[in-house]
Amino acid sequence: xxxxxxxxxxxxxxxxxxxxxxxxxxxxxxxxxxxxxxxxxxxxxxxxxxxxxxxxxxxxxxxxxxxxxxxxxxxxxxxxxxxxxx
Numbered sequence: 681x682x683x684x685x686x687x688x689x690x691x692x693x694x695x696x697x698x699x700x701x702x703x704x705x706x707x708x709x710x711x712x713x714x715x716x717x718x719x720x721x722x723x724x725x726x727x728x729x730x731x732x733x734x735x736x737x738x739x740x741x742x743x744x745x746x747x748x749x750x751x752x753x754x755x756x757x758x759x760x761x762x763x764x765x766x
Contacts, residue, residue, distance in 0.1 A: 743749035 740749060
């Protein structure tokens, strides 16, 4: 019977450790990426304020600052009732 010692050419007790180190090296070379779907891009575009709305908001801000803005209490109350009754 022939017993081969640890001098095998295929025998390397540190093989797993070397492979793990190589995998870690490969992982560190990767960079983070992000991909935004077309649906998400469209949602982002829809959330942007359009020019008409922005001008309306600015006009109301100017009226509030100057003290000229008047609140329509009946309309506000009706909107609240409509919202909470749905």
